[in-house]
Amino acid sequence: MTNFDLRDFTPYLLSLAAETSSAGFQTYYKGRYGMLRTEWRVVFHLGRYGPMTAKEICDRARMHKTKVSRAVSALEVKRYLSRREQAKDRRHETLRLTAEGGRVFADLYEEAARYDAELLAQFTDEEHVVLQKCLTKLAGI
Amino acid sequence: MTNFDLRDFTPYLLSLAAETSSAGFQTYYKGRYGMLRTEWRVVFHLGRYGPMTAKEICDRARMHKTKVSRAVSALEVKRYLSRREQAKDRRHETLRLTAEGGRVFADLYEEAARYDAELLAQFTDEEHVVLQKCLTKLAGI
DNA sequence: AAATATTGGTTGATTTTGTAACTAACAACA
DNA sequence: TGTTGTTAGTTACAAAATCAACCAATATTT
Numbered sequence: 001m002t003n004f005d006l007r008d009f010t011p012y013l014l015s016l017a018a019e020t021s022s023a024g025f026q027t028y029y030k031g032r033y034g035m036l037r038t039e040w041r042v043v044f045h046l047g048r049y050g051p052m053t054a055k056e057i058c059d060r061a062r063m064h065k066t067k068v069s070r071a072v073s074a075l076e077v078k079r080y081l082s083r084r085e086q087a088k089d090r091r092h093e094t095l096r097l098t099a100e101g102g103r104v105f106a107d108l109y110e111e112a113a114r115y116d117a118e119l120l121a122q123f124t125d126e127e128h129v130v131l132q133k134c135l136t137k138l139a140g141i
Numbered sequence: 142m143t144n145f146d147l148r149d150f151t152p153y154l155l156s157l158a159a160e161t162s163s164a165g166f167q168t169y170y171k172g173r174y175g176m177l178r179t180e181w182r183v184v185f186h187l188g189r190y191g192p193m194t195a196k197e198i199c200d201r202a203r204m205h206k207t208k209v210s211r212a213v214s215a216l217e218v219k220r221y222l223s224r225r226e227q228a229k230d231r232r233h234e235t236l237r238l239t240a241e242g243g244r245v246f247a248d249l250y251e252e253a254a255r256y257d258a259e260l261l262a263q264f265t266d267e268e269h270v271v272l273q274k275c276l277t278k279l280a281g282i
Numbered sequence: 283a284a285a286t287a288t289t290g291g292t293t294g295a296t297t298t299t300g301t302a303a304c305t306a307a308c309a310a311c312a
Numbered sequence: 313t314g315t316t317g318t319t320a321g322t323t324a325c326a327a328a329a330t331c332a333a334c335c336a337a338t339a340t341t342t
Contacts, residue, residue: 004254006185006202007282010261011162013273016203016280018155025152036298044147055320061147062157066300069322091307091320113145120151122278130271132154137263139157141148177328196290208329210292232290232337 014138021119028111033078033104038063038071040108043097046081047105051096053086062141080104155279162260169252174219174245179204179212181249184238187222188246192237194227203282221245 029040041061054068075081080101086092170181182202195209216222221242227233
């Protein structure tokens with residue numbers, strides 16, 4: 001392809017779109033609760049899918065184990081989650097949100113749904129379907 | 142929306158898609174030339190659009206000025222670009238690729254076009270059009 | 283002209299990420 | 313029973329991003 005422009009380069013477009021849309025939502029979890037994106041993802045997983053180990057979060061959220069480890073520590077300090085070793089295999093610890101963590105999740109979950117709906121309001125349903133399909137493929141999930 | 146899943150959250154999907162597709166292309170500029178993404182973007186701009194100042198790159202590429210400043214320094218050390226103060230306003234310096242920098246750009250530009258075509262090969266033309274339109278809107282460009 | 287504000291760009295300190303090495307617990311197998 | 317391998321998770325150190333302070337050149341205001 002000749003005259004290939006930077007705006008035609010899909011990874012670049014994706015980065016820009018991801019940064020822009022993430023920055024918009026960041027104001028909620030960072031502004032209200034001083035959380036990082038990694039922390040927000042961990043909270044989302046535990047809140048949405050129930051207690052699980054760090055390893056399961058790694059696999060489901062596609063985050064590196066060091067990121068998860070640090071996010072979990074930070075959330076523990078904030079008293080948003082608690083950890084408990086599993087008796088039959090003491091390498092595993094089950095993570096679960098505290099009551100306070102649950103409230104934080106509920107608040108952010110609602111904001112996330114609203115924020116997402118707002119983002120998608122500028123597209124038709126057909127566009128939304130195509131977008132979701134393409135992104136899912138590109139993300140490899 | 143109830144039962145809102147993480148895979149439905151557009152900023153999350155975008156991040157994943159951006160990371161995956163960027164990681165794929167990174168092997169070229171990092172593997173062959175030891176460049177960072179910021180450096181690759183600067184090279185792309187100068188190669189594709191001609192000599193310009195750091196400020197112009199900031200605006201066009203949506204990069205923070207410290208990122209650009211550091212990328213430019215690194216590229217100067219690698220002898221991929223040169224800088225020259227403008228006579229009538231000595232705060233501005235015009236950046237341009239060296240001959241070597243031009244060759245690096247040509248190589249990566251070709252790879253970028255090929256890589257992008259490969260990414261998009263999994264979609265129909267209609268899907269591609271919708272994807273590009275949606276991403277452009279989401280990126281705010 | 284002097285004082286002030288603005289602009290392009292750099293630097294330094296702090297925060298966050300990435301990479302690799304590490305520990306502790308368990309599993310497999312000789 | 314030991315030896316070896318694997319797995320969950322942490323830590324230490326290096327690489328990179330972020331943010332604020334900074335400098336020098338030019339514009340603006342008085």
